[in-house]
Amino acid sequence: MEMISFNIDTGYLEGVVRGYRSSLLQSHHYQSLTQCETLDDFKMQLQATDYGNFLQNEPSPLSTSTIADKATRKLVAEFEYLRTNAAYPLNRFLDYMTYAYMIDNVILLITGTLHDRDTHDLLARCHPLGVFDTLPALCVASTVSELYHSVLVETPLAPYFRDCLSASDLDDLNIEIIRNTLYKAYLEDFHAFCQSLGGTTAHTMGELLSFEADRRTINITINSFGTSLSKEERARLFPTIGRLFPAGNNVLAKADELEQVKNVCDQIPQYRGFFEGSSAMAGGGAEASADMLEDKMFKLEVQLNRILTITQFQFGIFYAWLKLKEQEIRSITWIAECIAQNARDRISDFIPPL
Template identity: 40%
Template sequence: MSMMFNMEWGYLEALTRGFKNGMLKNSDYLNLTQCESLEDVMISIIGTDYGNIFGGHGEPSVGLINMRLQDRLRQQFDYIRCHSSEPLTTFMEYIRYPYMIDNIAMLIAGLNNRRPMKRLLKMCHPLGVFDQLGAIELVTDLSELFDCVLIDTPIAQFIPSDMPRESLREIDVEIVRASLYRAYLEGFYTYCSSLGGSTAEVMTNLLAFEADRRAITIAVNALDSEIRPPHRKKMFPTCGHLPQVALDHLAYATDAEKIRDVCNMYDGYGKLFDIFDRDTDGMITLEDRFLMLEAKKNASSFLQQYHFGIFYSFIKLKQLECRNIVWISECISQRQTDKVNYYIPIPLDY
């Protein structure tokens, strides 16, 4: 297995490990947090493996920084994808699907709020851009979006059969996103399981964690909403570590304590709520705690060899790095330097 893996994908694995070794170190983050302006941030980034990604691209802004970081991520992804062979090619496409789902959700929300399609398209994440997006500049309502995009795209396979296009305007966009994500995670989990070996072992563990996180987060966010328990259950991915009985309890939970009890009883996620409660200044959210745990899990993927998980984990870690840089940039731009250190640490020592 190891010999076959090296023959087919050994170069790409080594390349990806090299990409990961080029990610920002603690000293790089220290330099960023000490910057006094966005221009300083951009100069500091140029001194890392990102290089001169801002050359000749206008005035310093958080939007510009975010766009150039996303472009670099897309370039690295595209290089791996273009040099891959099956089944890695399909695996890499699965990595792109969440970005497509997020782009579609943003377009739906924008159309509901009557925002110009051209402006919305510029806000799409480059990893989630696909051919059909270029054909919808003249789309004016959700029915047209459904006909032009959803039905004839790679994510059409994740559209629930009970999601009628006529009611998309009445359905909360987060419910649409959650429904697509559930089908995506379950499909990706099944695909990775079929690959067998270390890839199946590493990826099913990572995707099960992602499924659990989404179920818990949806349960928490639904506490003060009008979403009924049966509809909550339909949004929960079923490929996580949490058994079906736990998902049932989460769907009918009426307060955060009950969610914590379920998490403690079945998979120990309750400790994330304990840490969250001790955060007296309110800056570290439950989402942040999940991101910290996700970063550790993805960094640990690199401890094993001969599996596709490192490609998934690298993209996840790189996206988190982009998020950190944008957070620091926003704090500097808004002169809230007391919050500049509340980024998510990425353990690169694995």
């Protein structure tokens, strides 16, 4: 019965998103792209893929920022087609997927207001998936308090702000604490919604959102070392979902060094590889270590999304496709930047989504 009802309401859009997934670049496409000598050659190689002539109106010389922007806009157009044609509860699920981008956009505007920057200029830097009808209205705010009340009333993020933060918090708290507080509320809310849908969606999204929650918990822990953030404040930023919750979270809340984080991650089979060669990571400096850990997390994220797109009759395919497509855009942007900078020795240092 679940399969029949799913197909009636969502079968067509599931077919569309599976078509999107099948058009992701394959290994031979990346091989051709890495062999390009110029960005004009790069553009011609992309024309033979699903990207087609998306750069045809762009004059030479191309920039990597233009390639990334146009690829992102193609992604947004595909996502909006899905959302425009979706019925409840899929349309609500797709809305949830955009809230993470909304958080980043609103944080960008808050940062601009705190530093007296022209928020209109910041609008151009907002991610298009996080743009909502009333976002430009936030630009009329001249103080943090005005911006807070605009966010509270005018945006879909209102419950997260109302339940977690006050206007004075925006002045007093570090911007990353605000971001992580909002993300915690968002992930817990999205997870609860997916669990309420039940069935295969609850299982697949439970897997994906648990990883996202754990990734944030690990990063918050490591980034708080050597800062003024207290251990009690750190613990309050951890999402109350994920494989690390509650026992791992309790240990990480009190951790003082990387080795303790490694010991916690070693308890989760999928996370054991995060700190392999941790001594080498530490020897490369904090920035190099963070980059290596981020790459390993991206690789696991790709693996999880790739596996879970195989399962049918569930909403996780929509989430997984978006994440894989974003990784593809990061990969082609990296290759393009290496070509532009003539950094051929690093051109293969990307993570293919397939």
